[in-house]
Amino acid sequence: MHCTLKLQGALISCRSLTLGALPEPMDIIPKDNGITPAVGIPQMQKLFEEQRKHLDYFFSNVEYAQVHAFTQVLMDAKGVIFFTGVGKSGFVAQKITQTFVSTGTKAIFLSPTDALHGDIGIVGSNDVLLLFSKSGTTEELLRLVPCARAKGAYLVAVTSLRNSQLSNVCDMHVYLPLERELCPFDLAPVTSTAIQMLFGDTVAVALMQAKNLTREQYALNHPSGRIGKRLIFRVQDVMKRQDELPLCKENDLIMDQLVELTSKGCGCLLVVDKECHLIGTFTDGDLRRTLKSIREGVFKLTVGEMCNRNPRTIGSNAMAMEAMQKMESPPSPVQFLPVVNYDNVVVGIVTLHGLVSAGI
Numbered sequence: 616m617h618c619t620l621k622l623q624g625a626l627i628s629c630r631s632l633t634l635g636a637l638p639e640p641m642d643i644i645p646k647d648n649g650i651t652p653a654v655g656i657p658q659m660q661k662l663f664e665e666q667r668k669h670l671d672y673f674f675s676n677v678e679y680a681q682v683h684a685f686t687q688v689l690m691d692a693k694g695v696i697f698f699t700g701v702g703k704s705g706f707v708a709q710k711i712t713q714t715f716v717s718t719g720t721k722a723i724f725l726s727p728t729d730a731l732h733g734d735i736g737i738v739g740s741n742d743v744l745l746l747f748s749k750s751g752t753t754e755e756l757l758r759l760v761p762c763a764r765a766k767g768a769y770l771v772a773v774t775s776l777r778n779s780q781l782s783n784v785c786d787m788h789v790y791l792p793l794e795r796e797l798c799p800f801d802l803a804p805v806t807s808t809a810i811q812m813l814f815g816d817t818v819a820v821a822l823m824q825a826k827n828l829t830r831e832q833y834a835l836n837h838p839s840g841r842i843g844k845r846l847i848f849r850v851q852d853v854m855k856r857q858d859e860l861p862l863c864k865e866n867d868l869i870m871d872q873l874v875e876l877t878s879k880g881c882g883c884l885l886v887v888d889k890e891c892h893l894i895g896t897f898t899d900g901d902l903r904r905t906l907k908s909i910r911e912g913v914f915k916l917t918v919g920e921m922c923n924r925n926p927r928t929i930g931s932n933a934m935a936m937e938a939m940q941k942m943e944s945p946p947s948p949v950q951f952l953p954v955v956n957y958d959n960v961v962v963g964i965v966t967l968h969g970l971v972s973a974g975i
Contacts (some may be wrong), residue, residue, distance in 0.1 A: 681790065
């Protein structure tokens with residue numbers, strides 16, 4: 616079976632298909648429509664250069680005195696900073712909200728639609744409400760303004776028009792200069808949203824610096840991230856304890872301790888006395904070297920005769936990152952560190968594998 620259909624000026628070829636078979640490719644784009652299917656490197660370079668020019672226009676025309684006054688309002692806010700917006704501006708506002716929160720400033724994104732159906736109840740007289748809109752004519756935001764004002768919040772319009780409905784009804788207006796959108800029709804908000812993001816995230820960093828946020832405080836806001844783990848986790852949080860420890864006495868024969876050496880997953884033995892004071896360490900590497908040098912003589916040797924009596928150690932309260940650095944330090948890296956208290960009593964062991972598994 617073969618037929619030809621006409622759809623919006625394009626010819627579509629239809630052929631009978633075997634059950635379960637894939638259809639043959641169909642060309643629904645007219646051959647003479649002038650569309651170029653690929654974008655070359657010169658075209659891409661030109662687009663990026665144009666976008667940079669549009670962003671340069673913003674940096675050249677932004678009013679820093681206005682931005683400073685705006686930042687001071689946020690710095691002085693006694694309550695929460697609320698962000699809101701619709702469409703693309705709404706998505707940008709949500710992202711900036713997350714930047715504020717993660718850098719130590721209390722912020723919440725408020726959906727304008729949900730706010731008009733009860734969520735406005737979270738806004739109070741000590742709060743600041745930032746309304747993001749490229750045009751300043753967004754209907755949902757204009758409806759939200761009198762409701763937020765009735766709650767006593769301080770209202771700030773963030774737009775790319777000097778005079779707009781939204782800017783005229785808010786307590787403060789921040790103007791984000793926009794030359795035009797990169798979109799060939801000057802419609803798709805691909806430059807204005809980039810400017811909004813740049814503006815919001817830069818102000819977030821300004822607040823971060825003004826509050827003297829430390830790396831440790833920043834890490835507390837990112838406990839699951841690698842940065843947070845490195846700044847928060849201590850050796851006691853990642854070390855093995857008690858029955859997990861590969862312990863032995865110095866008079867134990869090496870051959871009698873092979874199971875302990877291999878079963879605890881540490882690659883070593885911690886040699887201790889009766890009170891569990893650390894005497895030394897014996898590794899699987901030490902075992903291989905001993906076997907190579909004296910062969911069957913290993914059956915007669917004790918752990919104490921072959922152990923390292925001056926191993927690197929660390930305390931349980933030390934940072935986990937410090938343990939990793941100590942393992943990797945000269946003269947040669949090691950795979951573990953005995954964890955001892957102030958009396959040199961073994962309380963645990965931390966391994967490189969354990970640190971990596973914890974995300975350090």
